[in-house]
Amino acid sequence: MPPKLTPTPLSSLRVSRHAIPSHNLIPNTSIQNKPLLHYHAAFPPAELTPSSIESHLASVGVVEPQWRFSMYRTTHFHSTTHEVLCVSRGRARLCFGGEDNPGRVETEVEKGDVLVLPAGVGHRLLEDLTTEGGGGFEMVGSYPKGCNWDMCYGKKGAVVSRW
Numbered sequence: 001m002p003p004k005l006t007p008t009p010l011s012s013l014r015v016s017r018h019a020i021p022s023h024n025l026i027p028n029t030s031i032q033n034k035p036l037l038h039y040h041a042a043f044p045p046a047e048l049t050p051s052s053i054e055s056h057l058a059s060v061g062v063v064e065p066q067w068r069f070s071m072y073r074t075t076h077f078h079s080t081t082h083e084v085l086c087v088s089r090g091r092a093r094l095c096f097g098g099e100d101n102p103g104r105v106e107t108e109v110e111k112g113d114v115l116v117l118p119a120g121v122g123h124r125l126l127e128d129l130t131t132e133g134g135g136g137f138e139m140v141g142s143y144p145k146g147c148n149w150d151m152c153y154g155k156k157g158a159v160v161s162r163w
Contacts, residue, residue: 002052005043014040016107020121023101026077026154027120034082034118036096038107042114043086050088053140057086063142066149070137071125075099075154078119081147085115090130090137098122098154122154 017035020028029035043053054065063084071085075098087109096117097104106126109115117123128137143149 002049002055003047005047005052005056007056008042008044013042016040018096018105020097020105021101021103023098023103023122024154025156026075026098026101026122027079028077028097028101028103029118029121031120032118036105036118036121037116038109039114039116041112043112045110045112048088048112050138050140053086053088057084057140057142062144064145065140065142067141068138069141070128071123071139073125075122075124077122077152077154078117078149079152080119080150081143082119083117083149084142085117086140086142087111087113087115088138088140089135090128090132092125092129092137093127094123095126096121096123099124099126 016038019035022028022030050068057063057065089111091110093108095104095106130136
C-alpha cells in the first residue's frame with residue numbers, strides 16, 4: 001500500500017481559475033459556466049507516486065482514477081463528464097481552449113499540480129518540459145464516479161448538438 005498523501009493545506013494552496021470562451025466547435029467553459037481550475041502544488045512532490053494519487057482519490061471517493069498517461073498532442077474534450085488530472089511526474093506546457101482560440105489558456109504544470117476540467121474544455125499537450133531522468137510527463141486521469149468519458153475533437157458531427 002502506498003504511503004498516505006498529505007495534501008497542501010487550503011490556507012497555503014494557490015489556485016488559478018480560468019473562464020475560456022467557446023471557439024469554433026469546442027464549447028470550453030461556456031456550457032456550464034464552471035472555470036478550469038489549476039491547483040498549484042496540491043500535493044508535495046516528494047511523497048507523490050501514481051499509486052499514492054490513486055489511493056488518495058479512492059479514499060476520498062468522488063472520482064475514479066482510470067489511466068496513467070501524458071496528454072494527447074491533439075486538442076480534444078469530453079462532452080459527457082468533468083475530468084481531474086493529477087500530475088504524477090515531470091513538467092509540461094499545456095493548452096486549454098484550442099490552440100487557435102484567442103481566449104485560450106497556456107500554462108505550465110508540474111508534479112504535484114491538480115487540474116479540474118469542466119466537461120467541454122478542449123485540452124492538449126504543447127510540450128513535455130521534463131528534464132529529470134526516469135521518464136517524461138505523466139498524469140493520473142480521473143472522472144466522477146459513474147461517469148463515462150468520450151473523445152471529441154471539435155469537428156462537425158453528432159456531439160455538436162449537445163451544446
